[in-house]
Amino acid sequence: MARVSAAALSDRRLLPEVRRVVVKVGSSSLTSPDGPLDPERLRALVDVLAARVNGGHQVVLVSSGAIATGMEPLGLARRPRDLATQQAAASVGQGLLVAHYTRAFAAHGLRVGQVLLTADDTMRRTQYRNAQRALDRLLDLGIVPIVNENDTVATDEIRFGDNDRLAALVSHLVHADAMALLTDVDGLYTGPPNREGSRRIAEVRGPKDLDGIDVTARGSGVGTGGMVTKLESVAIATASGIPVVLTSAAQVAPALEGADVGTWFAATGRRASTRLLWLAYAARTRGRLVLDDGAVRAVVERGKSLLPAGVTAVEGEFEAGDPVEIAGADGTVVARGLVAYSAQEAPALLGRTTAELRADLGEGYDRELVHRDDLVLVRRRR
Numbered sequence: 001m002a003r004v005s006a007a008a009l010s011d012r013r014l015l016p017e018v019r020r021v022v023v024k025v026g027s028s029s030l031t032s033p034d035g036p037l038d039p040e041r042l043r044a045l046v047d048v049l050a051a052r053v054n055g056g057h058q059v060v061l062v063s064s065g066a067i068a069t070g071m072e073p074l075g076l077a078r079r080p081r082d083l084a085t086q087q088a089a090a091s092v093g094q095g096l097l098v099a100h101y102t103r104a105f106a107a108h109g110l111r112v113g114q115v116l117l118t119a120d121d122t123m124r125r126t127q128y129r130n131a132q133r134a135l136d137r138l139l140d141l142g143i144v145p146i147v148n149e150n151d152t153v154a155t156d157e158i159r160f161g162d163n164d165r166l167a168a169l170v171s172h173l174v175h176a177d178a179m180a181l182l183t184d185v186d187g188l189y190t191g192p193p194n195r196e197g198s199r200r201i202a203e204v205r206g207p208k209d210l211d212g213i214d215v216t217a218r219g220s221g222v223g224t225g226g227m228v229t230k231l232e233s234v235a236i237a238t239a240s241g242i243p244v245v246l247t248s249a250a251q252v253a254p255a256l257e258g259a260d261v262g263t264w265f266a267a268t269g270r271r272a273s274t275r276l277l278w279l280a281y282a283a284r285t286r287g288r289l290v291l292d293d294g295a296v297r298a299v300v301e302r303g304k305s306l307l308p309a310g311v312t313a314v315e316g317e318f319e320a321g322d323p324v325e326i327a328g329a330d331g332t333v334v335a336r337g338l339v340a341y342s343a344q345e346a347p348a349l350l351g352r353t354t355a356e357l358r359a360d361l362g363e364g365y366d367r368e369l370v371h372r373d374d375l376v377l378v379r380r381r382r
């Protein structure tokens with residue numbers, strides 16, 4: 001079978017050739033309109049994915065639906081809103097969901113492995129190699145990993161809540177050639193899909209193509225993020241060199257065959273370091289550095305390290321090495337970085353030049369507040 005590397009995947013028609021694809025399916029694509037899991041829809045999806053795996057390809061399935069599946073056994077008519085009940089529903093539903101997948105893939109002679117992850121597991125240096133090793137081994141063994149967020153241990157502060165961004169991080173983790181986001185609409189529309197005049201966008205080559213697109217309409221009752229988190233997921237994946245196809249679960253077969261269905265998002269960047277990805281998308285910041293206008297320009301436009309001279313205020317409690325937000329005078333966050341000094345040390349350095357610091361405090365205090373290598377720019381939201 002011909003193989004195409006991710007770098008060559010500039011054209012969706014090559015999708016049938018690539019080796020490793022991450023497929024994310026949302027709750028709304030697995031449930032009937034009033035909530036409970038619809039085993040027929042799950043089976044239809046598995047039929048397509050199993051055919052791809054049996055054809056010699058690798059598929060990592062990121063599946064939502066644990067909470068939706070747990071609703072019926074718990075007698076819940078609506079998706080719970082509080083974290084504890086969501087965790088209880090996920091705990092009950094996840095086992096049932098994986099049991100359905102196990103049966104459906106077994107009908108094609110395939111085995112599945114459950115993988116529950118938190119955002120930190122996909123990026124924190126100490127944890128991600130472990131997850132990477134396990135996923136690689138499962139794939140080498142011909143097993144289909146079924147990934148979900150570890151809802152019962154992820155606290156409100158650190159959990160994603162939606163699986164869209166988790167899928168992008170998993171795609172990065174496993175070096176996927178492409179990602180497919182499956183939902184209940186057949187692609188990205190120019191506005192709410194049911195509004196008259198909204199039309200499907202067939203291809204997005206870069207962020208500029210998203211100008212004027214309205215994604216504010218709420219999604220289904222069982223899903224979480226709507227289109228907003230899907231576009232965030234797309235931004236993470238494409239910026240790391242992974243193209244994305246977004247479509248409905250019903251169209252997964254033509255989408256993976258590279259047909260003109262859904263929306264194709266071309267890769268815009270190259271694989272980034274996992275550490276910087278963690279800093280940009282998952283790390284919890286411990287404080288904030290406020291910059292004058294000159295420093296904002298130096299960091300954002302000229303790619304410089306952040307020196308104490310351009311910082312006007314320090315907020316929060318952090319140790320040296322912690323993630324912090326980097327904001328302009330008007331409060332707009334422009335970057336995130338790993339700060340080189342603690343919240344105790346930093347205020348004494350502010351507004352002072354490197355030469356002054358060296359003269360007054362000695363060698364060691366003349367270094368950057370945030371080194372360029374420890375800094376990621378935050379994309380402006382449209």
Ligand SMILES: Nc1ncnc2c1ncn2[C@@H]1O[C@H](COP(=O)(O)OP(=O)(O)O)[C@@H](O)[C@H]1O
Pocket residue numbers: 025026027028029182183184185187188189190191192193213214215216217218219220221222223224225226227
């Ligand atoms: N511009 C848009 N194009 C397509 N869908 C949109 C747009 N804006 C909002 N949406 C909504 O996003 C929803 C999909 O998100 P969601 O319900 O969270 O699905 P999932 O459970 O698959 O994650 C669609 O049902 C759709 O109504």
Ligand SMILES: N[C@@H](CCC(=O)OP(=O)(O)O)C(=O)O
Pocket residue numbers: 025026027028063064065066067068090148149151161162163164222223224225226
């Ligand atoms: N981990 C959760 C995912 C939450 C959710 O609904 O996500 P999604 O349907 O992808 O917007 C679950 O399995 O229920």
